[in-house]
Amino acid sequence: ASKSLKIAVISDFSGPYRDIGGPTSVACVHQALADFGAKDKGYDVTVLQGDHQESPAVGTALAQRFYDQGVDLVIDVPNSAIGIAIEGVAHDKNRAYINTNSASSEITGKFCNAQTVHWTYDTYMLSHSTGGAMVKGGGKKWFFITADYAFGHLLHDQTAAVVKQMGGQEMGNVNFPFPQTTDFSSFLIQAQSSGADVLGLASAGKDTVNLVKQAHQFGINKTMKIAGLLVFINDVHGMGLDIAQGLTLTESFYWNMNDRTRAFMARVKPRTPNNYPSMGQAGCYSGVLHFMKAVEAMNNMADVKNGAAVVAQMKKMPTDDDAYGKASIREDGRFMCNAYLFRVKTPAESKGPWDYYDLLATTPADQAFMPMAAEGCPLIKT
Amino acid sequence: MLEVSGLNAWYDESHVLHGMSFEVREGECVTLLGRNGAGKSTTLKSIMGLIQKRTGSVRFRGAELIAARPDIVGRAGIAFCPEDRGIFAGLSVAENLMLPPVVAPGGMSVADIHVLFPNLAERAKSPGTKLSGGEQQMLAIARILRTGAKLLLLDEPTEGLAPVIVQQIGQMIIEIKRRGFTVLLVEQNFRFASKLADRHYLVEHGQVVDMIPNHELPARAEGLHRRLGI
């Protein structure tokens, strides 16, 4: 009999995070199945998709229904509040869950469980890569503009801690209301008059885009370095290089890094011609591929319904794929990849479509993520 | 000037006019008399095109208006003063007065109007609906006198007015008749109507049941009273 599996992509298909998740994530999942050779190996895999509409209520309901319908793996899920909510559902239903697109480091911290793997990035990694590397590069005095919600605060707190720890200084911080703010000029001139030399943007998506754009209008990019604490290549694309140039940011994947990533890009491009995958979407690729390998290794379809068992199997095996290279999954469910600090190219430097980044620094995986002892993950006996 | 024949009208499902037929000649003042609910107001509204569902024929100076939109009827030279007066709350008295566009020459000037209705001059700046009931009635009539429309449809113009004003309005109607306007009047105030009108149509259950020239009124008063229940 054919071995049937169901994978559900729960993501934002219609709202602000569509470009960093959504259809491109689905494309990456399909790519992973193709690269794995699912069909040839006798698997009948159905890929479902659901739009969480940026509401935890809708997201949880979706996840519950998907799992109740026999879905074996839920993947993607941008928006930490929803990401965390679904983590609880995965636990209750004992099914596998790979989050590739929520930032909160609490997914493998206090909310950590045996059914969940957190792929790609988290706030700790972003703050250490961007914060640490920039202070090292001389950006000591920081001013933060923070989205006033849990994700923004986490990002700000962790980055500020890194900055201080490395000998830098926090000159100020403003919290702007999320998500209602569209005009940031007021916060920007507060930053301008603070005497800081780095502007840290603890925000995401369109807020960051607006912040960078307006900083440009006030000429702040000439007097301060702008650090986007969570910026995706899709955001840079939306800003245009004219405005984004010089921005410093961290991603754990960039399509134009090496031959393997370019090979992956070449394969996936027909599935998503207008939107190149960012780290979260590449994470969907990497995560599904690894999941399939684990299923194959278990060689018992009944066990796949046991989320804890599948995830345990995934943790046992090292990962290797074109997008992320060789890596592994830690006991707490943390996917251990390198963090790359990039600077956005000027329009003149850019050689082709989506050729946007210069690599500045690499933080190796073991330094990029919070040590397990500090996390408070209930799975880890200390 | 105005010929109405076989006019039917409905409010949603309910059939209110059942083949109204009458005519108004140039320069006349004609009244529609009838009990409450006989269909007098509905007739005026149907002529103006303000009732959605209507059939029959309304000819004004030879032109068929039964299917016309209200603005076409208005432009043709018919003006309407509704029984609820239709004063605009959002407009001042002066704005209310100046609102209807002039459709033909020969209307009254604002100065004439202020002579006729001094209250309106006094309260020109206040919001239209802050006028007393009677003042609103004056405003509603004054408003259409300006436009030069030749046929005026007045729905109970004296309702709620002080006797002095009623007399004034009576004189005013005589005056505008003299100036060549034609008036189709709906009235409850039978005595008032009898002083102005040339002819009376008696309306019952959405139909004209009788026509009485004004000079025959005294002779036929008794029958009429019985029918109107006076």
Place this chain on the structure above:
Amino acid sequence: MMMILGKPAPLLFGQLLLGIINGSFYAMLSLGLAIIFGLLNVINFAHGALFMVGAFVTWGLLHYLGIGFWPALIVAPVMVGAFGLLIERTLIRFTYKLDILYGLLLTFGLALVLEGIFTNAFGSSGVSYDGPNILSGTLNLGFMYLPVYRAFVVFAAIVICFGVWFTIEKTSLGALLRAATENPALVQSFGVNVPRLISLTFAGGVALAGLAGVLAAPLYSVNPGMGTSLINTVFAVVVIGGMGSIGGAILTGFGLGIIQGFTEVFYPAASSVVVFAVMAVVLLARPAGLFGRVA
């Protein structure tokens, strides 16, 4: 440095100015809303979406036709207005006879449709648009650097607001519009083609949203959700000013911009909710808003 309430004075001056700039957007957007509201009695929930369409049209004019900012300032609002005319004729007009809620529901649906279509067509991160060159650069005001473009926006907003206010409140066309809202049938019987008047008014209100969109394109990220985030504040502006009061909407727009600006300094986290706090207080003290006519 001089300090006021524990904040440097120059910073506060800067905030005042920025408040005025933001206020000009509120004023311009609420203007169109107040007209459609006050004159057609339609709560146009799609106003934010049409603002967004205005910005995208501006971008599209440049991107596909090579039409720059200045011509777009005329062309885009006309296009958006024409689109408004279309939706008024095909959709909105069916709601006039109904409870105000239905117009709200319909335009809400319309906003979702527009947003969805643009998200599918252009993605959620949006597109970028640069302002005209002669307006780039900044002015040094001593206490802050003011981008020239923002100064231009304030100027444009004031001109537009005054023009619209004058037309509605002081001309006979305005009186006709106001009367037609109250009793369209009667105004029509005076010989005025009311349906056409209403359509054009709606188109005009929508064109104003489009115009604000053009002005916003160089300032903000041009993305499908850009209108939604503004619309709540703009509604609050219209209500605080007093429904249908054009002057009220304008003054409140600027006033709220300033209040918000200061909140951003003293209690930034509350800077969006402050609008609603003001609204609650105003409505509790004045039943029909600051400049509304009491029903």
Place this chain on the structure above:
Amino acid sequence: MFGFTRAQAIGFVVMLVVLIIAPFIAYPIFVMQVMCFALFAMGANLLMGYTGLLSLGQAAYFGMGGYIAGYSVQTLHLTPEVGILLGGLVGGAIGVVFGWLSIRRQTIYFAMVTLALAQLVEFFAVQDTSFTGGENGIQNIHRGRLFGALPLGHDLQMYWLVLAVFLIGFIFVHRVIHSPFGQVVKAIRENENRAISLGYKVEQYKWIIFILAAVLAGVAGAMKALVMGIATLSDVSNSTSGIVVLMVLVGGIGTVYGPLIGAAIIIAMQYYLAGFSDWVTVIQGVIFIACVLAFRRGIIGELGAKLKLSL
């Protein structure tokens, strides 16, 4: 019974039968969610449909009801029925205050006062993360045991509780509408000044309706939090206030069964359109537009008009 017309009584039996078999055919969580929102919408309908007051702030009571239930069950370890009761009480308590503040305002100004007050509640929910958990909300709420004895962990067990509460709410609302009190409320909506001149203390009537609607919202929110195991910011946000208004409109304002049908349609849209992903918003939008153009009395309203029945 309870002032049902014949058609409504038949409707009630049909509804009862459908709701009893529903969990065996449809997805129980979906049906439970529908019932929670239907209860919520019935309260809103009391305000909108029968009193003529459009509130754009119902989410405040709904969301706070959810938080209270979540908090009392998860942190205070109270039993679920106490959680639901507390949800209703707290919803009602906020309703008492907000109602008192807003009830003197008319039409759209009333709507905006309620909206503004609800925004303040939402602000509180965002800021006071210790109680509400900020935008992560209160997660993984366990349903516990009814009266400390009957387990509710399984969806079907929870289902009967939700059904019972829903039915009590349904009959209660119906009773209110058809009480002498309800008649006065109807009169007030028709002509407020006349009601005053007859000596009715109009504001108190409106206030009571306002509070009842808030209690229903609180109960609904509490129950929803238990069903879904999560109480979040989106439950207090103004989009939730908007959704409940939509439910009433789509189902049929001022009808008995409208809120239930409206809730079913909107929740079904959230559930089953999620698969259309890219086009969710467009489809939703088109449905709302179609509703206005084709079913302006709402689904039940149109049906009632066709059959010449009050449903």
Place this chain on the structure above:
Amino acid sequence: MSEYILQARGLSKGFRGFMAVQDVDLSVEKDSIHALIGPNGAGKTTCFNLLSKFLAPSSGSISFEGEDITSLSPAAVARRGMVRSFQISAVFGHMTALENVRIALARARGGNFDFWRGERVLTQYNDRAHELLYDVGLSDSVDVPAAELSYGRKRALEIATTLALDPRLMLLDEPTAGMTESDVARIVALIRQIRGGRTILMVEHNLSVVSGLSDRITVLARGRVLAEGDYESVSANEAVVTAYLGSDHADA
């Protein structure tokens, strides 16, 4: 010695500087029919609004049955037994004529916050409601929604509704406006019939009604009291003739 049921002293009301009512003294004798007449815009309706507390007076005091009611709410005034009707018809449009009257009857019973009770409680009022509707000539429209009644019939319904409260003082604002004369006659008869034990204050333009019914008349003009007395004396008053009655009132 007659006693006054309602007394107003120095009543004034201004709207943005415009004095609609100015320093009006008004005393209504118990069990009398008192008419308030005057030109349009004289301030009669405003006076009514002041007396029934729908408007707050700028200055002056009002006492009803010897107690000061200047600061009461309109609903409270109505509860004390002073009930008004409106110049522009005010009925509950979507309710039937019967329900309209029942709402008023039920108020007289008390509280009515009983949202847990069945509607059937109200049927106890049906008989009385039918009687009242019969009295005003609406027997054939008992189950017609009020909105569908013609104008004149709405007015009749309004009177029935007001009567249902069994008020001690009724304020009627132009009760016969817009009625055919047969209906006017019926209303006049009705008012005569109900006056036993009741005081009525009414605004009316129909002089035959005024002369036929009223015991006493107060004439207002430009917000002030112009004259007061019975019909004979008032109609003979020179000032009243010019301001209100007009030259040919004799045959009105």
